[in-house]
Amino acid sequence: MKDNYPKAAARFLRDAERAKWHDDTLWMVRQKRDANARSIPEWEQLRHLASQIKTHTLLRLDHYLEQFADSAAANGITVHWAADAVEHNRLVLEILQSAGVKKLVKSKSMLAEECHLNPYLQAAGIEVVESDLGERILQLAGQPPSHIVMPAIHLTRQAVGKLFEEKLHTDPGNSDPTYLTRAARRHLRQHFLTADAAMTGANFCVADSGDVVVCTNEGNADMGVALAPLHVVSAGIEKVIPDAGALAVYTRLLARSATGQPVTAYTTHHRAPRPGCQMHVILVDNGRTDTLANPEHAQTLKCLRCGACMNTCPAYRHAGGYAYSYLIPGPIGMQLGMSRDPRAHAGDIPACSLCYSCNDACPAKVDLADQTYRWRQQLDSMHLASAPKKLISRVLRLLFTSPKLYENVLRLAPLVNRLPRFLVYNRLNAWGRDREMPPFAGESFTRAWKRGKVKASREKSK
Amino acid sequence: MRVGLFIPCYINAAYPEVGIATFKLLEHLGVDIDYPLPQTCCGQPMANAGFETSALPLARRLDALFAPYERVVTPSASCAAFIRIHHPAILAGGDTGSRAKNQTEDEHPCHTHEKIVDLCEFLHDVLRVTALPGVFPHRVSIHNSCHGVRELRLSSASELNIPRYSKIAALLALVRGIDITEPERPDECCGFGGMFAVEVPAVSACMGREKVRRHLATGAEYITGADSSCLMHMQGIARREKLPARFIHVAQILASGL
Numbered sequence: 001m002k003d004n005y006p007k008a009a010a011r012f013l014r015d016a017e018r019a020k021w022h023d024d025t026l027w028m029v030r031q032k033r034d035a036n037a038r039s040i041p042e043w044e045q046l047r048h049l050a051s052q053i054k055t056h057t058l059l060r061l062d063h064y065l066e067q068f069a070d071s072a073a074a075n076g077i078t079v080h081w082a083a084d085a086v087e088h089n090r091l092v093l094e095i096l097q098s099a100g101v102k103k104l105v106k107s108k109s110m111l112a113e114e115c116h117l118n119p120y121l122q123a124a125g126i127e128v129v130e131s132d133l134g135e136r137i138l139q140l141a142g143q144p145p146s147h148i149v150m151p152a153i154h155l156t157r158q159a160v161g162k163l164f165e166e167k168l169h170t171d172p173g174n175s176d177p178t179y180l181t182r183a184a185r186r187h188l189r190q191h192f193l194t195a196d197a198a199m200t201g202a203n204f205c206v207a208d209s210g211d212v213v214v215c216t217n218e219g220n221a222d223m224g225v226a227l228a229p230l231h232v233v234s235a236g237i238e239k240v241i242p243d244a245g246a247l248a249v250y251t252r253l254l255a256r257s258a259t260g261q262p263v264t265a266y267t268t269h270h271r272a273p274r275p276g277c278q279m280h281v282i283l284v285d286n287g288r289t290d291t292l293a294n295p296e297h298a299q300t301l302k303c304l305r306c307g308a309c310m311n312t313c314p315a316y317r318h319a320g321g322y323a324y325s326y327l328i329p330g331p332i333g334m335q336l337g338m339s340r341d342p343r344a345h346a347g348d349i350p351a352c353s354l355c356y357s358c359n360d361a362c363p364a365k366v367d368l369a370d371q372t373y374r375w376r377q378q379l380d381s382m383h384l385a386s387a388p389k390k391l392i393s394r395v396l397r398l399l400f401t402s403p404k405l406y407e408n409v410l411r412l413a414p415l416v417n418r419l420p421r422f423l424v425y426n427r428l429n430a431w432g433r434d435r436e437m438p439p440f441a442g443e444s445f446t447r448a449w450k451r452g453k454v455k456a457s458r459e460k461s462k
Numbered sequence: 463m464r465v466g467l468f469i470p471c472y473i474n475a476a477y478p479e480v481g482i483a484t485f486k487l488l489e490h491l492g493v494d495i496d497y498p499l500p501q502t503c504c505g506q507p508m509a510n511a512g513f514e515t516s517a518l519p520l521a522r523r524l525d526a527l528f529a530p531y532e533r534v535v536t537p538s539a540s541c542a543a544f545i546r547i548h549h550p551a552i553l554a555g556g557d558t559g560s561r562a563k564n565q566t567e568d569e570h571p572c573h574t575h576e577k578i579v580d581l582c583e584f585l586h587d588v589l590r591v592t593a594l595p596g597v598f599p600h601r602v603s604i605h606n607s608c609h610g611v612r613e614l615r616l617s618s619a620s621e622l623n624i625p626r627y628s629k630i631a632a633l634l635a636l637v638r639g640i641d642i643t644e645p646e647r648p649d650e651c652c653g654f655g656g657m658f659a660v661e662v663p664a665v666s667a668c669m670g671r672e673k674v675r676r677h678l679a680t681g682a683e684y685i686t687g688a689d690s691s692c693l694m695h696m697q698g699i700a701r702r703e704k705l706p707a708r709f710i711h712v713a714q715i716l717a718s719g720l
Contacts (some may be wrong), residue, residue, distance in 0.1 A: 010664035019668070027647070034620065043623035312621065314651045318665045350662050353655025353669075354510055355608035360621035376512030385512055389657055393513035396503070400471065401519050403500030410475050430660035434667030435698030438476040445469045445478035449497050458486050458720075 004347030009319035018156075023317040025153065030311040032260020033361070039262075040252070050253055051365035053246045054302035058292060064207040064240045065283065071210030072281055075272040080282045085115035088284050092117060092199070092232060093124055095280050099230050101126060101196040107214070107221035108132040109201030110148055110305060111234045111284060113327050129191045131220040133184055140167045146321025148328055149258045149307035154320050188220070198224030200270075202235035203304075204250060205281070208243045211271050212281060215254060215264040222268050231273065233281040237288050238301040250304060253363035258306035291339045296374050300335045302364040309358035309368055315351040324348045331358040331368040338375050346384040349375055410447065413440035465495050466531035468524070468578070470541045470690075471503040477690045483717035484537040484581055490720050491589055495535075498527050505552070506544040511657040514552050521549045525574045533588070534578045537713045539610030539688040542580040547613060549575045581713055582616055582688050586629040591636065596718035599639035602710075603677040604630055605687030605696070606649040616688060620649050630688060630712055637715055645676035654695035670699040674707050684710045 003011070013019050037043045057064050069079045080095075082088035088111075096104060104126055106112065118128050118139075130139040134152040138145060141163050145151030152160070161175030170183045200221045204213040212233050214221050225231045241247060255261040273279035292298050310316045310330030321329035326337025326345045331352070337345030349372065358368040379385040399406050416424060417440055425432040448454050465488065469481040488495045504524060505517025524545070528534045536542050585591045606628070610616040617628035634642050653659070653669025660666075674696050677685045685707055687693055693709040700707040 006662045006664070009662060013664050013668055023672075037621075037623050040623070314653065314669055315662070315665060318668055349512075350658070353608070353651050353653060353658040353666070355651035355655070356612035357608070357619075357621060357649075357651070360612055360619045373510065376510070377514050379512050380515075386661065389511045389661060390513065392657065392660075393508040393511055393516045396508055397513075397516035397519070400502035400505070401523070403502060406471075406502050407500070413475055430663045431698070433663045434702060435670070435695065436701040438472070438694045438698065440476055441478045443478065445474045445481035446499065446501065448478055448482065450499075454482055454485050454497070457482055458489050 004325075005315075005319065005323050005349075005351040008323035009315075009351070012320045012323055013318065019318065019320075021156070022154065022320055026311045026317045029150075029260060030308075030361070033257055033308055033311065036256035036260045036262060040256070046249055046253055047363055047365055049249050050304075050363055051302060053241065053249060054364055057241055057246075058238065058298065058301055061237065061240070061292065064242060065237055067207040068205050068210060068240050069283070071208060072212075073210075075210045076279070077210065077272065078278070078280045080280060082282050082284045082286070084286045085284075088115045088234065088282055088286065089117055089120045091282050092234070093121060093126075095230070095232055096121070096126060096197055097124075099197065099278065101230065103127040103129065103191070103195045104197045104199055105129045105131045105191055105195040105224040105228065106135075106199045107201070107216060107224060108135050108151070109199070109234055110328065111201055111236055112199070113145065114286065115234075115284070117234075129188075129195065131188055131192070131224055132216070133181065133218055133220075136184060136188065137163065140164075144327055146329065147307060147310060148305055154322065192223050192227050195224065195228050197230035197232060198228040199232045199234065200225065202233050202239050202281075203254065204247055205235050205240045205283075206243060206247055207240055209271065211269045213247060214268050214270065215251070215266070216268075217259075217261075217265045219266050222266055225270065229277045231270065231277070231279045233270070233279070235281060235283055237283050237285055238303075254304055254306055257304070257308040257361070257363040287340055294339075297335060297339055297371055299366050300332070300339060300371065302366050303332050303362075304364055305332075306363060308361045308363065309366075312357045312361040314355065314357075315353060319351065324351065331372065332366065334375070335368065335371050342375075342378075342382055342384060346379055346382070349379065350386070407444075407446060410444040413444075414442050416440055463494060463532045464530065465493050465533045465535055466528045467495055467497045468504075468528070468534050468536040468541070469497070469501060470536060470538045472694060473537065473690050474501070476694060477711065480537050480690055480711040480713055483711065483713040483720075484535070486720045487581075487585075487713060487717040488535065490595070490717070491585075491591065493589075496531070498530075501527065504541045504545050504549075506541060506548075507656050509544070509548060509552065510655075511661075514548075517548075518552055521545075521552045525549070525553065528574050528577065531577065533584070534574055535581055535584045536578065537581040537688070537711060538690065539580045539582070539607055539614050539616060540691055542578050542583070543609040543613035545578045546575045580610070580614055580616070580688060582610075582629050582633060583614060585633055585716070591633065594636040594716055595720065596716065597638045598715050598718045600683045601641040601643060601681060602634065602684045602686045602715065603643050603645055603680045603682035604628070604634070604648075605652065605673075605677065605685055605689075605692055606630070606644070607687050607689035607692045608649070608651050610688045611649045617649070633716060634686070634712065637718060640715070643680040643682055645673070645680055647676060652692045652696055654692050656691075659695060666695070667699060670695055671703060674700050674703070674705055678705060678707055684708050684715075686710050686712050686715055688712050
């Protein structure tokens with residue numbers, strides 16, 4: 001079982017230099033995002049529109065999904081429906097097996113990660129090659145992603161150099177990014193040329209045209225799809241949007257929010273299979289309709305998967321993606337993990353100081369911090385609440401509902417200032433681990449008021 | 463206009479001078495101010511930790527206590543935000559805190575959430591103060607607390623593409639001799655976050671140390687803000703780290719000379 005967020009974050013922070021690098025690097029991405037957002041005068045209207053269009057689409061999801069499926073089918077795409085991860089994985093395998101596929105190149109797909117597709121296909125004897133550079137690095141290292149847009153952000157170039165040395169036989173000690181990228185490209189090119197099928201996710205499924213839109217920076221998704229005779233797309237059902245007008249809103253927001261670029265290097269519309277080739281789209285529910293039916297958390301489905309909430313989240317930046325139990329970390333990951341399995345992911349819920357920065361950074365205005373607050377309210381009834389926090393809350397309730405007791409405690413509090421340090425600063429006092437206690441006043445405001453000192457202080461200065 | 467003063471629990475216990483400064487300032491501005499008793503807490507510490515049920519009796523008490531007043535003023539952006547945003551739902555059944563459920567006021571006569579204002583809001587938006595008598599010849603770094611920025615909108619959040627403004631800076635500028643500055647990352651969280659500070663102490667303290675250093679890097683003599691809770695956390699950090707940081711609530715600067 002994974003450590004909960006507080007323990008895992010404390011471990012991450014022990015390597016102070018690396019932790020600072022992680023925080024600075026992601027803050028730099030946030031600053032690039034800010035600069036890009038400010039370059040567009042209508043930015044806030046775009047966010048409003050993005051939220052409204054997603055809300056509208058989600059409220060008529062059945063209609064737009066059927067429209068998309070019909071449009072895609074009319075364009076020659078085979079459309080499949082998967083209720084859950086098991087059905088999704090089975091469908092992918094069936095499609096690959098019926099085409100005799102031995103090697104599959106994949107571009108990044110968080111949905112495939114969500115369904116644990118890779119190990120399933122590998123167990124069935126299919127070679128799976130991740131083609132996104134970050135994902136490929138992680139596949140070689142045998143690690144999961146730590147960020148949804150920059151999956152290997154936790155690794156320094158030196159670590160990547162060492163990994164490539166071992167796996168791709170690059171020059172020892174060479175961690176020059178250009179050198180390493182070229183080595184990865186040479187290595188991946190062989191896989192592109194020999195793959196039997198390509199798989200991508202989808203950023204958007206456009207209902208009225210049947211287009212599957214994929215936004216990438218490396219062009220690897222396009223390379224894979226252009227060379228292989230079979231293209232399989234996995235898309236969550238919340239990826240559907242009405243039309244090209246809606247798409248224009250989202251493409252203006254997505255890259256600016258994600259990486260601080262005006263637009264991704266490639267925005268590819270996959271509309272139909274090439275002559276003689278096949279294209280399949282699998283539309284996946286896997287719990288999304290349950291989320292849609294939950295008014296407190298339905299807004300999660302508006303998410304564009306840009307990662308802006310992670311880059312701005314101080315709890316994420318200071319802990320790294322692996323401090324979270326769910327495969328998607330940060331504010332959005334907390335919501336997605338809890339929607340999937342509260343028992344498994346309640347340990348992520350402390351990862352929030354309720355600073356609300358995520359709400360303001362989100363291009364689709366998902367109410368992330370509010371949802372975290374709401375999940376906290378639900379933990380007790382699920383028997384998942386933290387015992388110390390519950391105890392503290394009970395003590396505070398007793399104290400604050402008994403004015404006499406409260407007043408006496410206020411009167412005695414200054415004694416804490418004079419207690420021997422070992423009595424105040426010990427293992428039981430989490431506040432005092434890294435901080436001094438607040439200096440309790442010799443006379444509380446209430447007492448000063450009762451003794452007429454507050455009013456007198458005003459009189460004196462008149 | 464009869465105004466009730468709400469003094470949050472930690473100000474009452476650790477920073478009574480903030481309450482006294484608030485009282486003096488409001489009296490000076492001709493406000494008919496009263497401090498009804500007994501006061502304790504708004505319930506935010508428990509609710510943010512996931513125990514709105516423990517906040518419910520406090521919300522009820524607060525509501526009854528301030529029923530006779532037209533306005534409730536508090537020198538705490540965070541408490542004002544909590545009462546305004548969360549009390550209606552807590553009082554209306556209190557099970558979830560959903561902002562969508564705020565529409566049952568007829569059954570529950572709760573009005574404090576409509577009357578509560580943070581001191582800076584009250585001075586800037588209600589009284590529209592344009593002159594203050596004080597002199598404060600010091601360089602101060604404004605601590606833009608999260609709930610002040612992103613719940614009460616006391617200043618423009620750095621995430622948003624909206625015209626830049628700061629009600630706190632506008633008020634401080636009325637004090638003669640003051641030199642106002644802001645740290646790098648001007649509205650990033652200091653890591654306090656209520657029980658976050660004790661549940662995730664490693665992250666909370668790391669954020670606090672960075673925040674205090676960024677404030678000090680401005681060359682400020684004082685770190686000031688509308689939330690004593692953030693200041694209390696940073697003060698604890700600064701004292702432990704032996705950093706030469708001094709903390710003062712906005713109310714104390716605005717009331718200087720009174």
